[in-house]
Amino acid sequence: MSTATIPFQLNADTIPPLTHADRCDKCGARALVVTTIPLTEGGTSDLMWCQHHYRQHQELLLEIACAIKDDTTILVENDRLKGEHHG
Numbered sequence: 001m002s003t004a005t006i007p008f009q010l011n012a013d014t015i016p017p018l019t020h021a022d023r024c025d026k027c028g029a030r031a032l033v034v035t036t037i038p039l040t041e042g043g044t045s046d047l048m049w050c051q052h053h054y055r056q057h058q059e060l061l062l063e064i065a066c067a068i069k070d071d072t073t074i075l076v077e078n079d080r081l082k083g084e085h086h087g
């Protein structure tokens with residue numbers, strides 16, 4: 001009998017907060033998600049994703065990532081801020 005395993009561990013506390021200097025590794029748009037991927041040779045690699053590309057690869061990332069920091073909720077805040085104060 002095995003203990004219940006969590007499909008992936010949410011270790012988002014170990015990942016520093018995203019800034020708008022962080023860019024999607026695929027397209028260079030602002031990154032909203034960081035995934036920590038274990039490397040075959042040991043250690044981990046952090047991949048940055050925009051919302052679009054994260055969604056595109058989400059299924060795979062949820063499977064292989066050991067930590068995911070998802071800041072897509074800041075989109076909502078940003079949109080609201082943009083409405084009040086554009087620029």
Ligand SMILES: [Zn+2]
Pocket residue numbers: 024025026027028029049050051052053054
């Ligand atoms: Zn992208």
